[in-house]
Amino acid sequence: MPRRRSGNRVLGPYPYRGKFRVIVCEEGGEKVARLFATEKEANLFREDVEVELKAQTGRTVAEALAAYQEYMRDVKQNRPSSIQTTQIRLRSFFTEPERVLSELTRQRCHGYYQHLLGRVSERTGEQPSVDSQRNTLAEARTFLNWCIKPQQWLKANPLAEVTGTGRRRHGKPQLRIDEARRLRLVCHEKARDGDDGAVAVLVGLLMGLRAQEIVTRTVRDLDDGGRILWVDANDQAKFSPKTKASRRPVPVWDEVRPYLSERTQGKLPQALLFPAEGGGGHWRDWVRKNTRRLCRLAQVPEFVRTACVGSRQRWACYRVCRSPRSRQRWDTNPGQPPCKATPPPAPKAPWLASRPSQSSARCPPKNRRHDPANRCAIVVHGTKWTNKKPRR
Numbered sequence: 034m035p036r037r038r039s040g041n042r043v044l045g046p047y048p049y050r051g052k053f054r055v056i057v058c059e060e061g062g063e064k065v066a067r068l069f070a071t072e073k074e075a076n077l078f079r080e081d082v083e084v085e086l087k088a089q090t091g092r093t094v095a096e097a098l099a100a101y102q103e104y105m106r107d108v109k110q111n112r113p114s115s116i117q118t119t120q121i122r123l124r125s126f127f128t129e130p131e132r133v134l135s136e137l138t139r140q141r142c143h144g145y146y147q148h149l150l151g152r153v154s155e156r157t158g159e160q161p162s163v164d165s166q167r168n169t170l171a172e173a174r175t176f177l178n179w180c181i182k183p184q185q186w187l188k189a190n191p192l193a194e195v196t197g198t199g200r201r202r203h204g205k206p207q208l209r210i211d212e213a214r215r216l217r218l219v220c221h222e223k224a225r226d227g228d229d230g231a232v233a234v235l236v237g238l239l240m241g242l243r244a245q246e247i248v249t250r251t252v253r254d255l256d257d258g259g260r261i262l263w264v265d266a267n268d269q270a271k272f273s274p275k276t277k278a279s280r281r282p283v284p285v286w287d288e289v290r291p292y293l294s295e296r297t298q299g300k301l302p303q304a305l306l307f308p309a310e311g312g313g314g315h316w317r318d319w320v321r322k323n324t325r326r327l328c329r330l331a332q333v334p335e336f337v338r339t340a341c342v343g344s345r346q347r348w349a350c351y352r353v354c355r356s357p358r359s360r361q362r363w364d365t366n367p368g369q370p371p372c373k374a375t376p377p378p379a380p381k382a383p384w385l386a387s388r389p390s391q392s393s394a395r396c397p398p399k400n401r402r403h404d405p406a407n408r409c410a411i412v413v414h415g416t417k418w419t420n421k422k423p424r425r
Contacts, residue, residue, distance in 0.1 A: 230323030
């Protein structure tokens with residue numbers, strides 16, 4: 034008995050009832066037949082299918098990663114830093130970039146994940162954390178899904194049944210209130226001596242800015258006489274806000290305003306507030322390194338990886354920068370920090386301000402108000418109201 038061939042292929046064209054038939058055989062054994070009026074049309078269709086099947090069979094992981102990088106840049110328009118991080122994670126996961134995509138089986142991809150779990154980082158000398166390895170797994174799964182649906186390079190995702198191991202961490206190490214106060218005092222001492230790193234830590238600690246947002250602020254971002262610091266895109270530094278909500282004006286604390294205003298003197302509007310020694314910009318780790326340095330001076334816990342972020346979240350948790358009243362209360366009553374700012378009451382309607390009774394809160398005022406929807410007037414009778422046509 035002849036052995037049955039497997040794999041994607043195209044057969045034909047065959048004469049069939051006055052037309053020509055082309056059969057496309059898929060890898061699972063399914064067959065799809067197409068009929069054409071002329072043999073020339075059938076041959077053109079067969080050539081197109083063969084070119085597509087050849088591209089699917091011969092495309093390697095490296096070529097797919099390059100195409101995925103163009104997709105993220107041109108179609109999704111991701112930030113350059115996000116694209117670079119994604120590519121680094123994917124290339125660290127798929128350790129055989131010259132392998133063909135069709136050879137990525139479930140067992141092989143599971144082996145990639147197990148190799149990722151046991152790999153020791155050259156920079157840290159430790160195995161990847163749970164969040165790091167599970168994020169890499171999610172990136173790889175998304176990449177293979179992209180190879181399936183839009184590109185049709187794969188029939189199924191070999192990582193669909195591979196589950197991540199370990200429990201994710203929620204929250205970051207944060208300073209206590211008294212520790213944040215000690216760090217704040219040390220930052221002021223160093224900032225008076227012209228320490229840019231201390232000013233940057235104060236900005237992150239009091240105003241809640243991210244590290245990359247701090248190092249990319251320019252002179253023109255300090256607005257309204259130093260009262261507002263705008264967080265927006267900086268094309269020169271190749272920075273764009275993380276989300277749409279990240280584009281925001283941030284109120285500047287009175288104690289930080291002199292430091293920021295001093296760093297705008299004699300500079301062009303596009304100049305950075307915190308330039309590096311060579312004239313360029315700092316990397317975002319510069320804020321973290323200064324935070325660790327000042328934490329050691331303040332004798333507070335030093336969080337190696339999340340020092341600045343944890344401090345920023347701690348101060349933002351108590352929202353001391355929400356309003357001047359909360360700042361004054363936090364400074365004058367250290368034992369009672371404003372854990373949550375109380376929003377101001379919503380303004381009442383003009384006709385409700387003079388009628389505090391419960392019935393007036395439910396009813397319109399005692400006068401005729403023209404309603405443009407039905408062209409009728411609303412007449413109020415005590416606590417009840419009815420619609421009547423206006424008199425002419």
